[in-house]
Amino acid sequence: MARANRGMVRSYADDLRLFPTWTKRGFLVVLAAVYLLLPLVLNEDVWPGGNGDLWANVLALAGITAIGAIGLNLLTGYTGQPSLGHAAFIGLGAFTAGYLGGGRLLGTPPHGYNLNLWVYLLVAMVLGGAVGFVIGLPALRLRGNYLVIVTLGLVYLALYLWQKWTTVTGGNAGTAMPPRASVFDIGGHRLDLLGKFDVFGQTMGPKQGLMYLAWGLVAVVALLVKNIVRTRPGRALQAVRDRDVAAEVVGVSLFRYKIGAFVISSAIAGLCGALYGLYLGYLTPDESSLGITLSITFLAIIVVGGIGTMYGPILGAVLVGALPKLIDQYATSLPLVSGIVVTDPSKSGLSKGALSTIIYALLIIIFLVFEPRGLAGIWRRIQAYFRSWPFRY
Amino acid sequence: MTKFLSLLGDGLALGAVYALVALGFVVIYRATRVINFAQGGLVVFGAFLVYQGEHTWGLGFWVSVVFAMACCAAIGAAFEALVLRRMIGQPIFAIILITIGLFLLVEPVTTTVWHNPPGGIATPWKLHTVKLGDVRLLQVNIATVVLGAVVLGAFFLLFRYTRVGLAMRATAVDQEAALAQGISVRQIFALSWAIAGAVAVVGGMMLAGGAGPAPGLSVSLSLIALRAFPAIILGGLDSPGGAVIGGLVIGVAQVMTGGYVPAEVPALGAQFADVVPYVIMFLVLLVRPYGLFGTAEVERV
Numbered sequence: 001m002a003r004a005n006r007g008m009v010r011s012y013a014d015d016l017r018l019f020p021t022w023t024k025r026g027f028l029v030v031l032a033a034v035y036l037l038l039p040l041v042l043n044e045d046v047w048p049g050g051n052g053d054l055w056a057n058v059l060a061l062a063g064i065t066a067i068g069a070i071g072l073n074l075l076t077g078y079t080g081q082p083s084l085g086h087a088a089f090i091g092l093g094a095f096t097a098g099y100l101g102g103g104r105l106l107g108t109p110p111h112g113y114n115l116n117l118w119v120y121l122l123v124a125m126v127l128g129g130a131v132g133f134v135i136g137l138p139a140l141r142l143r144g145n146y147l148v149i150v151t152l153g154l155v156y157l158a159l160y161l162w163q164k165w166t167t168v169t170g171g172n173a174g175t176a177m178p179p180r181a182s183v184f185d186i187g188g189h190r191l192d193l194l195g196k197f198d199v200f201g202q203t204m205g206p207k208q209g210l211m212y213l214a215w216g217l218v219a220v221v222a223l224l225v226k227n228i229v230r231t232r233p234g235r236a237l238q239a240v241r242d243r244d245v246a247a248e249v250v251g252v253s254l255f256r257y258k259i260g261a262f263v264i265s266s267a268i269a270g271l272c273g274a275l276y277g278l279y280l281g282y283l284t285p286d287e288s289s290l291g292i293t294l295s296i297t298f299l300a301i302i303v304v305g306g307i308g309t310m311y312g313p314i315l316g317a318v319l320v321g322a323l324p325k326l327i328d329q330y331a332t333s334l335p336l337v338s339g340i341v342v343t344d345p346s347k348s349g350l351s352k353g354a355l356s357t358i359i360y361a362l363l364i365i366i367f368l369v370f371e372p373r374g375l376a377g378i379w380r381r382i383q384a385y386f387r388s389w390p391f392r393y
Numbered sequence: 394m395t396k397f398l399s400l401l402g403d404g405l406a407l408g409a410v411y412a413l414v415a416l417g418f419v420v421i422y423r424a425t426r427v428i429n430f431a432q433g434g435l436v437v438f439g440a441f442l443v444y445q446g447e448h449t450w451g452l453g454f455w456v457s458v459v460f461a462m463a464c465c466a467a468i469g470a471a472f473e474a475l476v477l478r479r480m481i482g483q484p485i486f487a488i489i490l491i492t493i494g495l496f497l498l499v500e501p502v503t504t505t506v507w508h509n510p511p512g513g514i515a516t517p518w519k520l521h522t523v524k525l526g527d528v529r530l531l532q533v534n535i536a537t538v539v540l541g542a543v544v545l546g547a548f549f550l551l552f553r554y555t556r557v558g559l560a561m562r563a564t565a566v567d568q569e570a571a572l573a574q575g576i577s578v579r580q581i582f583a584l585s586w587a588i589a590g591a592v593a594v595v596g597g598m599m600l601a602g603g604a605g606p607a608p609g610l611s612v613s614l615s616l617i618a619l620r621a622f623p624a625i626i627l628g629g630l631d632s633p634g635g636a637v638i639g640g641l642v643i644g645v646a647q648v649m650t651g652g653y654v655p656a657e658v659p660a661l662g663a664q665f666a667d668v669v670p671y672v673i674m675f676l677v678l679l680v681r682p683y684g685l686f687g688t689a690e691v692e693r694v
Contacts, residue, residue, distance in 0.1 A: 160665070
């Protein structure tokens with residue numbers, strides 16, 4: 001009797017398996033090894049003279065945005081509720097972390113509380129989920145275009161709130177986020193993940209620590225969301241996405257699942273925001289850091305990666321997260337544009353920032369027009385090619 | 394009272410600009426069911442094109458305006474024909490995101506081409522004022538309201554009394570039926586984008602020329618368009634008349650809060666004026682989810 005595989009599903013249990021083939025299991029082992037070893041390679045203490053810390057930082061940011069993108073993908077990709085409001089929840093998470101984790105306002109002693117990393121990450125999630133519940137209520141009555149505009153307004157209301165709530169956020173002066181030396185215990189073993197710590201006898205810095213933390217949480221969040229979408233609630237969410245009226249007719253409670261998607265997605269965004277605050281180190285509530293562009297970035301990530309897929313948001317976050325740094329690093333050696341890029345900001349001409357935005361915007365447009373399934377779609381096409389090889393189809 | 398009237402002048406000018414931008418949204422939405430986030434980009438680009446014509450090429454104000462309107466109309470129509478037409482049938486957020494992509498393109502392109510323009514646009518009205526009793530009104534504000542009224546009036550005449558307008562209304566009601574009647578729906582799509590591009594230029598040009606509480610000629614003019622969203626929510630996404638009323642209400646409300654709130658209610662602060670459009674939008678949505686004049690999409694379960 002043939003073994004169960006993707007094309008051979010004999011029972012519901014087969015269908016539910018997370019890693020159905022040996023290739024996938026092997027891939028998982030490789031990923032775990034990369035996760036453990038990459039911070040060792042990208043480390044200037046271990047390999048001096050390289051650009052390791054820079055790339056560790058880029059990958060840490062990619063992991064952090066991947067977390068938020070996985071959450072948004074649950075809401076937008078699987079439930080079909082487009083939202084531009086992600087930046088509001090990111091801000092909520094970040095300032096929660098600042099207030100509870102011992103962040104400092106300008107010229108004052110530490111305010112708020114000095115809680116453990118896990119505690120404020122958890123509180124950021126819970127708060128994000130609670131606010132997501134409140135936002136989800138009006139969203140029950142809206143869909144599509146109206147929802148996008150309302151969530152856009154939410155970003156600006158949140159920005160206003162951060163600017164006015166000076167005792168928590170520091171207002172326009174901003175907050176210094178919790179010092180990265182957040183010590184915590186794992187089974188009696190003290191580990192200073194955001195300071196200096198040892199892995200395999202090598203000293204790691206806060207950048208590598210954030211990388212471990214972010215990608216570890218990516219795995220946890222991805223597993224959580226995967227478990228939601230492959231079981232009954234996930235099928236309900238996808239029914240809501242495909243046709244909400246029909247879903248209600250067959251007995252899916254719109255209230256329960258739309259709100260549920262908002263709550264979980266916002267909670268994950270809160271977690272992402274807390275980590276984002278740690279990554280930035282200093283957060284000012286203004287248009288450039290917590291404005292509409294941040295929300296757009298998350299939407300762009302899930303579109304470039306592949307909407308409604310599990311690994312799409314992660315691939316997208318790595319690509320979009322690394323893009324500005326890549327351009328910053330290699331702008332002057334790119335073909336076509338190398339001659340016209342100016343590095344002096346006071347001169348007129350194509351600056352690196354402008355080039356990065358142009359490439360990013362073109363990436364969004366090109367992916368949407370030519371590959372709406374994103375990087376995940378390209379990957380599937382490659383898989384299909386080799387599965388049916390040597391035949392074309 | 395003097396303060397009130399001069400604020401009212403500012404507010405109506407800003408409202409007229411919102412109305413123009415909102416009209417652009419509505420025209421595109423009615424024809425293609427797309428919300429065009431790039432409208433703000435067209436506002437900025439139009440203002441800079443007027444600057445280019447006036448300062449660099451010395452074309453004179455009105456010639457530059459017509460030139461910029463033609464350019465932005467062409468950009469809008471070209472974007473629709475080359476990019477958006479391939480997207481028909483895709484999910485809503487994908488189409489929205491593609492217009493956001495266009496929006497993101499505008500800022501780096503404008504800063505690359507024009508960097509920091511030394512001056513704003515020199516309108517024929519400069520910063521002259523007229524005195525009405527005790528009230529000093531900026532001429533450019535009056536000109537904005539008048540010009541806005543002319544453009545909006547021309548649009549309504551086109552919409553109501555011409556064959557093209559009839560074709561646009563038919564397309565909005567039912568695309569297939571319109572097609573069956575011999576209307577070229579593609580041309581209507583392109584025309585809608587062209588109209589939106591052209592009216593955006595008028596709005597951007599007046600803001601850059603000093604109307605309302607505007608930042609002058611800069612890329613941050615695009616934020617104006619984001620605040621015009623509440624105007625279309627207030628009026629209803631598919632109602633041109635609603636867009637005009639919504640725009641005026643939002644503009645006046647924003648300028649009035651900016652004028653009175655910092656002094657009367659200091660706790661809310663000066664930035665409150667910037668979020669007032671969104672606050673109004675939330676309140677309207679609680680009562681009427683489809684705006685004051687929009688068509689309710691009724692679905693029974």
